[in-house]
Amino acid sequence: MTIRSILLHPDPRLKKRCDPVETIDDDMRVLIADMFETMYDAPGIGLAAPQVGILRRVIVMDCTKSDEEDSAPIAMINPEILSSSDEMNVHEEGCLSIPEEFNNVERPATVRVAYTDPEGMRQEIDCDGLLATCVQHEIDHLDGKLFIDYLGPVKRQMITGRMKKRKKEKAAARA
Numbered sequence: 001m002t003i004r005s006i007l008l009h010p011d012p013r014l015k016k017r018c019d020p021v022e023t024i025d026d027d028m029r030v031l032i033a034d035m036f037e038t039m040y041d042a043p044g045i046g047l048a049a050p051q052v053g054i055l056r057r058v059i060v061m062d063c064t065k066s067d068e069e070d071s072a073p074i075a076m077i078n079p080e081i082l083s084s085s086d087e088m089n090v091h092e093e094g095c096l097s098i099p100e101e102f103n104n105v106e107r108p109a110t111v112r113v114a115y116t117d118p119e120g121m122r123q124e125i126d127c128d129g130l131l132a133t134c135v136q137h138e139i140d141h142l143d144g145k146l147f148i149d150y151l152g153p154v155k156r157q158m159i160t161g162r163m164k165k166r167k168k169e170k171a172a173a174r175a
């Protein structure tokens with residue numbers, strides 16, 4: 001397994017709508033394994049394929065809250081939200097592509113999600129709590145949407161400005 005580099009906002013690849021996965025082949029299995037490795041290394045609780053530069057509809061998540069709980073890795077291929085609750089929930093979100101930035105985002109409290117698992121089986125699950133927030137955040141990535149798109153324009157521009165500066169500093173440090 002390989003830790004892949006995570007694209008940082010702003011990057012045009014993070015704004016693209018990703019294509020569905022047609023076949024689950026060895027390349028796809030390697031991608032999923034690498035995405036888990038990359039997510040745990042970061043560390044984060046969710047990662048979408050476009051964040052590692054692959055514009056396909058694949059996400060991985062593990063919303064285990066503490067070390068005492070068993071880990072609960074979930075990989076979803078071509079996930080889609082079938083239904084959302086009217087009840088909303090506000091959760092502070094962050095993103096591995098927008099490090100050091102955290103903001104409250106309001107989303108439906110529960111969602112029903114259909115997806116194909118890495119074995120090629122179609123699955124449907126109800127998500128609530130942190131998993132509901134996480135799965136909606138990750139599916140948004142597949143449609144080129146970031147959590148900062150839910151914020152007002154002023155806040156979003158401030159974050160993007162800080163990210164541009166950080167990316168410049170990182171590039172300078174590498175040179």
Ligand code: NI
Pocket residue numbers: 094095096097137141
């Ligand atoms: Ni994210």
